[in-house]
Amino acid sequence: MRAPARDKKRNDVKMTDSARQQQLEELFREAGEAHHQAYIETDGADEEWPIWYAGFLRERLSKLLNARFTQSELVYLLISLDAEVRRLAPGANWQAYYARVLLERYG
Numbered sequence: 001m002r003a004p005a006r007d008k009k010r011n012d013v014k015m016t017d018s019a020r021q022q023q024l025e026e027l028f029r030e031a032g033e034a035h036h037q038a039y040i041e042t043d044g045a046d047e048e049w050p051i052w053y054a055g056f057l058r059e060r061l062s063k064l065l066n067a068r069f070t071q072s073e074l075v076y077l078l079i080s081l082d083a084e085v086r087r088l089a090p091g092a093n094w095q096a097y098y099a100r101v102l103l104e105r106y107g
Contacts, residue, residue, distance in 0.1 A: 017103060023064055024099035031056050032095070050078040065106040 031053055036044040038052065046052060054074035062068055069077070081101060085094050 017107065020064065020107060021096075021099050021103060024061075024102060025093075025095045027057065027060055027064065028095035028098055050075045050082075053078055061102070065102060067106045 034056060035046065035049065035052055039046045051071075054069075054071045057078075058069055058071060058074055061074070081098050082094075084101070085092055085097050089097055
């Protein structure tokens with residue numbers, strides 16, 4: 001029995017969301033690795049990390065989410081997401097958490 005067209009469309013959207021989730025998670029992993037390399041002498045320690053991440057992520061996130069961010073907006077968003085992860089899901093995979101929340105808000 002064939003699935004109705006409506007169900008196929010819903011499945012296509014889910015697959016697209018899943019693929020975008022994976023792309024975002026990979027982008028956050030890449031950013032983390034690049035940040036660690038940039039701050040290798042301090043073993044990745046950087047009190048101003050949201051500024052660095054915002055600069056690295058801004059164009060890439062804009063393309064993946066089809067959204068525009070100023071650097072300031074992205075710094076604020078990263079600080080907010082960091083606080084959420086620490087409060088709601090301590091020890092969780094932050095890349096997956098950030099990706100899921102961004103897809104919910106901007107996807």
